[in-house]
Amino acid sequence: MKRHLVSYFVATGIALTVLYFVSRPAGAQNSRAAPGAFENRKVPTGFGPDADQLFAGADPDGTGLPWKEPPPDVVAAAKKAPTPHLADGHADLTGFWQPAGWGYAVTGGKLSEDGKTYYTSGRRGPREGPVQSPEKVAELRKRLEGPNLPPYKPELVAKVKYLGEHQTHEDPAFKCAPKGFPRVGPPTEIVQVPNEIVFLYDTVNSSEQNAFRVISTDGREHDPTLNPSYYGDSIGHWEGDTMVIDVTNFVDDTWLSQNGTIHSDAMHVVEKLAREGNVITWQISVEDPKVFTAPWVITRHLVHGLKGGHALEESPCVEHDSGHLVNDDRN
């Protein structure tokens, strides 16, 4: 399959490619890029398709969350790599942590044989049609009723269900409010230095906005004079080889997922990261005595991603759809 594509690209795209390169002085940017250039295009950050792209079904454990879990054999293999450590002896969490199942390769596109038509999708995917398919409706229902949803107090269950079913009208993130933590999910990229750890998030898995968190690991306490925030106040310390991050002081108008999962200002999250080889086991435990009957605990494995990959800038969020929605169909 790949060879066919290569020969077609060579046969039909070479003129466009030559033109493309010749017309671009070094460092400057041509304003037009035709489909013929596709075959030579690497993903903008400079790395291409990677065999390690790990995709498993979304919501494998019935939490209603979109974060994927890589296949167990992939995790096992990646764990076998040596674990890098910093000079202070702790594991180095630094890296590009292939966001829960998405890679950055140009994987969807396909050029027609005559080189004139570019398809964003290589194969026909299930098309929604004028109304949602029964399968889709069932899938969405399942996400609202899974076995590992947040353990809400009985008096809140109906409200959460209502919000989830009307998500496109009720979700603050729908209109570009920051998703906040922990809805943003596991970090896309981590940079670890002696006194702090920086988490970078881009849109692939998480927010439709760029976001970062700075986790202080210098032994400080929480600062209660800080204003409540979307991403909380994070302090971290090592327990053996596990980085344990305590996050408090949240605003209360974010959701924990797309499913109407509200929380209060009493929310407290303990986030843990442990690196073994090229795998980080990432876990959050969300406590909220005002809304939950017990902590909500979610675990995922992050596999070190494509070599040279970094969190990418995401375009800003501007919402235009809400005035045109005719029903509550959600995604």
Added chain:
Amino acid sequence: MNTDTVAGGLARNDREVGRLSRVCRFGEIKTHRLLVYALGTAAMLAALCVASNKLAAAQEGKAEPVDRKPNGQSLPKGGPAPRTADGHPDLSGVWFPGTSGGFTFNAAARRQFDPKVTPEEPPPYQPWAAAKIKAMTATDYELGRASVNCMPRGVPGMFLIDPYPIQLVQTPGQLVQLDELNNNFRVIHTDGRPHAQDPDPSFDGDAVARWDGDTLVIDVVSIDERTWNNFTGWFHSDQEHVIERLSRPSMNYLIYQVTIEDPKVLTKPWTSAPRQYTLGHEDLLEYYCTNNQDVDQYKSLKEKESNGNK
């Protein structure tokens, strides 16, 4: 008295101060950073503890941060800049525009450069660009300003037109820049890689950097055309090419200088004055633009303007 308030921040390059903070920690203690540098270690400990106790009493229950440098004192140089293992200056730190190492209402201390000492030329617009900017109404200026429309400042706006601090985190192979404004970040590649082939335009552009002696030279292309380089209409084309220079001449000072080339908009390249940033001992705060009602109001104004002109 007003003193430097620190939201629990600690100097990343000064473990000694870090120890002091832990020693003097009785809940929400604010420590006096200028005192630390001025008096020396022994005096630091004593002064810090005394000042902390007084502050704790004065500030208990206080919700609003106070002006940190009301007298606008410029930070001293603070000794040599730290260096990383490979011998380059370590640019890491939280950097505030101006010379006071924090927010201040003192205009002189907030200033990134003194135009009498290092004047900055106005942008050399081509006639068509100058005419376009001249034709902008006040409403156009407002709608185009990132401070109104909440778009990211981008490059080099995040340095030229941004009063908020940034944080640099330097590790081998990359320099991460965190912007307090709108909680944004960019990753600047310092591992020798070339620009990406035909990157999608972005507000921060595609940035690759190399060291030129003790100066990090950052080359940026493919910058989203929605960014402005000043607040008075300096738009740019897709041909804009930005070269940034970052250096840390001493512990407390970061210097930023930028050259903007834009053959479609400018008659020649433009270079900024060297702009000063000073080391802060606070963390970045979270800043999101989530209740922006200005844009709709300006858009209505603009409609009225346009209708009035018909």
Added chain:
Amino acid sequence: MSRKFHGGLAAVLGLLSFAIPALAHHSATAEFDTSRTFTVKGTITRLEWVNPHVYLYADVKDESGNVTAYSFEGGPPGNLRRTGVMRTMFNVGDVVTIDAFVAKDGSKHLGLVKVIHFEDGHTIVFGSAADSESK
């Protein structure tokens, strides 16, 4: 919208998945009827490359010379980038013929982009080959 890209990805790896992560803003069916299309020819006047949907604006002139502004919604910029579609492929001033899905609320000048044909003969299909052949 992003369901199509996701479908391609899943096929490549032999896994099927209906579920779309939070990237996909809303169901296409909440706003558009993907069984009905309309076609206009116009000139691109503006691009809004934003999340969660890019927007393409075009001025369409009718036979009498009246100009109407149309807006077309696309997918998230990050998704488009991952399928190889860059903002630089669209320019203000491009004369294009756009096939788009109809808005359900009756908005006549709003569509969900399906195919964009450029004057020089190249075409970008927001979907697969099979998608573009069906009407």
